Amino acid sequence: MIKDTVPAVHFYDQDFVDIYDRTWVWIDENWKVGAKDSLIPGGHLTYPGQMTFNQNEAAMSALFLMYSNQTYSPFPLIDFFYSRQEESGAIRRDYDIESGKPVFTESNPEGITAPLFAYVEYNFYHKIGNKKRLKDIVPALERQFDWYKATCLRENGLYSTPVSACLTGNVKREETVYPIDFNAQLAVNALYLSAIGDTLNDKELSFRYKRLYFSLKTRINALMWDPVDSFYYDLDASEERISRKLISAYWTLLAEIPNEEKADGFIAHLSDPEQFGTDNPFPTIAVSDPDFSADGDGFNGAVIPFYTFMVVKGLELYKRFEYAREISLRHLYFILDTLHPDGEETGDVYEAYLPDREGPSISADPDFPRRRFLPMLGLVSVTLMIEDIIGLVISLPRKTVDWTMTTLEVMGIEGLSLKRNMITILSNKQARGWEIRLESEKLYYFTIMILDEKKKKTLPIPSGKCSMLIDKL
Secondary structure (H helix, E strand, C coil), X not given: CHHHCCCEEEECCHHHHHHHHHHHHHHHHCEECCCCCCCCCXXXXXXXXXXXXXXXXXXXXXXXXXXXXXXXXXXXXXXXXXXXXXXXXXXXXXXXXXXXXXXXXXXXXXXXXXXXXHHHHHHHHHHHCCHHHHHHHHHHHHHHHHHHHHHHECCCCCECCCHHHXXXXXXXXXXXXXXXXXXXXXXXXXXXXXXXXXXXXXXXXXXXXXXXHHHHHHHHHHHHEECCCCEECEECCCXXXXXXXXXXXXXXXXXXXXXXXXXXXXXXXXXXXXXCCCCCCCECECCCCCCCCCCECCCCCCECHHHHHHHHHHHHHCCCHHHHHHHHHHHHHHHHHHHCXXXXXXXXXXXXXXXXXXXXXXXXXXXXXXXXXXXXXXXHHHHHHHHHHHCEEEECCCCEEEEEECCCCCEEEEEEEECCEEEEEEEEEECCEEEEEEEECCCEEEEEEEHHHCEEEEEEECCEEEEEEHHHC
């Protein structure tokens, strides 16, 4: 039943197709249909043991629910947070699942968290194509950014926040006053608010956030970049760099902060076995860190799918598509091996994994890692599966589908909705050679790029069925 409503993927390794299909089954099982008088009337994704609505979990879920052909709308849960915005512009990290009231902690008394909604909304627009929504939500995003400035901005131009507001669990960051990840996330927020301004043809909005973005980018490069280590670090109260390598520093890639020269050295740490180059990419702290544990020890060596997703998306911006795809494949294999372990053990999927062998991160915290925590799983088994392993990038407003293939393989997607246009794109080897079969209800523009053959071609795809031979490109 579910297969008839969400897109179907095709891939030469059937296990990848199975985990993709199973993810949608689990989503269906954990989907709560909201009554009219409920906190979230439109329905939302839940998970076992959920106690709060969490801003970051909502953002993660939205980034794969947007591929559900609107069967599971990503909008209601995001809109819940906008509806809770306070006069100051604050949107708190957590809200009680029963009362809808904000939840605060002693270590994070303001309920601050990563600002990801501008990035999510920009992705919504390109996958679902609702420009009116962009216009409607901009005031909420601006007020939230103003609240971050009023609450966290310091005289040096950087933002200070409790490390418990960052997504690094039990990693020791007691000396940190200016977290690299939070500052980079704010830069991402400003960058995509500027891009939303461009989309809306609002030059004033675009310019205002572009200027804010470049101001923050300049300060991050000046104060947080270590030219000897080729790495971005947290700062302490004296604005001295704290030499602890965190995978969360790679938010700077998604924010497009390092130039190409800096990026080369920075990205090299990802494949270094003494840093982040573990078999399962990537641990939250470097292998060389004294606190690194091959057993995960909570976040001290664990591989968190959210971070792997973030690094992959950053690598794409720096034209490392082949490496990004390799990482996606390797990480999904570890998820599969944990779901289907050797022997008589029963496997499952988790919030965090081991860096060099199958299995969940081992932790003294009985509540970590959470089993079948779908906001993490769907980022890899759905979003990375479509965008990086298969290689499809879709923009509904532009009416474009770009397919980047590292090499010719049997794969594709079937029944993907571009608003009211259902499309199918499949590659197969025929007697005449490799063929791409396409089916569409309306015209769109298709670009195929095959990296190892150095082939690239853009064609208008008419309504109906058609095919193209790769040898003829």
